[in-house]
Amino acid sequence: MPKSTTCKFAGKIITVEDALKLKKDDRQGLACIKCGQYVSPHTGSAPGKQRRAAHFEHPKSGGGRNADCPLSDPARN
Ligand SMILES: [Zn+2]
Numbered sequence: 188m189p190k191s192t193t194c195k196f197a198g199k200i201i202t203v204e205d206a207l208k209l210k211k212d213d214r215q216g217l218a219c220i221k222c223g224q225y226v227s228p229h230t231g232s233a234p235g236k237q238r239r240a241a242h243f244e245h246p247k248s249g250g251g252r253n254a255d256c257p258l259s260d261p262a263r264n
Pocket of ligand 1: 219220221222223224245256257258259
């Protein structure tokens with residue numbers, strides 16, 4: 188499963204680490220490098236969970252995931 192660790196912001200490519208430093212309001216400007224839809228930054232591992240690197244995800248609510256995007260997570264119903 189490809190995981191996105193970069194996105195577009197204000198016309199530039201930034202990393203998820205950069206995005207996580209943005210204020211919440213500024214994060215509205217984050218866009219997928221593949222499809223241009225909004226993506227939200229996620230921090231990496233949480234205590235007690237399997238370790239994951241920080242990455243971007245298409246949000247599950249508010250427009251839903253973009254099924255056509257190769258960086259979108261598969262449906263987990
Ligand atoms: Zn996308």
